[in-house]
Amino acid sequence: MTLVIRSATPEDLTQVGELTAHAYLADDLLSPEDGYLDELRDAVGRAGVGTVLVAVDDGQEGGRQVVGTVTLAQAGSPLAEIAVPGEVELRMLAVAPDARGRGVGEALLRAALAHGTEAGAQRVVLSTLVEMRAAQRMYQRLGLRRVPARDWSVEGYSMVAYTIDL
Numbered sequence: 001m002t003l004v005i006r007s008a009t010p011e012d013l014t015q016v017g018e019l020t021a022h023a024y025l026a027d028d029l030l031s032p033e034d035g036y037l038d039e040l041r042d043a044v045g046r047a048g049v050g051t052v053l054v055a056v057d058d059g060q061e062g063g064r065q066v067v068g069t070v071t072l073a074q075a076g077s078p079l080a081e082i083a084v085p086g087e088v089e090l091r092m093l094a095v096a097p098d099a100r101g102r103g104v105g106e107a108l109l110r111a112a113l114a115h116g117t118e119a120g121a122q123r124v125v126l127s128t129l130v131e132m133r134a135a136q137r138m139y140q141r142l143g144l145r146r147v148p149a150r151d152w153s154v155e156g157y158s159m160v161a162y163t164i165d166l
């Protein structure tokens, strides 16, 4: 796999939305009827109010393929759930099921942290579902730490918060 991490172009966004919804469904993180899937699919909306990064496999037969994505939101953005001024929040990290286990998620996370630094943020924050074990191991590996005081829940979903100083 020849991996490139870059900002999404308008042409990427339909694929990004489908990939994000599929990544969550494949792990049974949501039921197919969950209204949140519409938000996951709405990469066009995300790109209008945040920065959508994509991981592209340049080495794939048949051309370039988006294999992963993450969105960065500034505090105060409609996408920010817990960020306060000075923080950038990561949302909707997702890697296509057939591209997992090869470091795509880690590459996206590293690129997102670099982006946050470039944007002048002092800290990155994010929330994960309790069930997202692979994601949480990855966050800990890359030096993010749990902040239980910022855990929250919505509509029966329990979210756990992570942060890292930049």
Ligand SMILES: CC(C)(COP(=O)(O)OP(=O)(O)OC[C@H]1O[C@@H](n2cnc3c(N)ncnc32)[C@H](O)[C@@H]1OP(=O)(O)O)[C@@H](O)C(=O)NCCC(=O)NCCS
Pocket: 023, 024, 027, 092, 093, 094, 095, 096, 097, 099, 100, 101, 102, 103, 104, 105, 106, 126, 127, 128, 129, 132, 134, 135, 137, 138
């Ligand atoms: C979390 C996620 C982005 C990780 O992406 P990734 O590119 O597989 O990341 P990595 O290659 O660094 O692997 C992460 C872990 O998943 C394991 N893994 C998951 N699926 C795998 C697969 N199909 N094959 C091999 N390993 C897999 C890896 O072995 C690794 O485990 P470890 O932490 O014990 O070493 C991806 O699993 C995903 O999209 N999950 C669903 C959405 C989600 O949970 N998002 C987080 C939002 S907060």
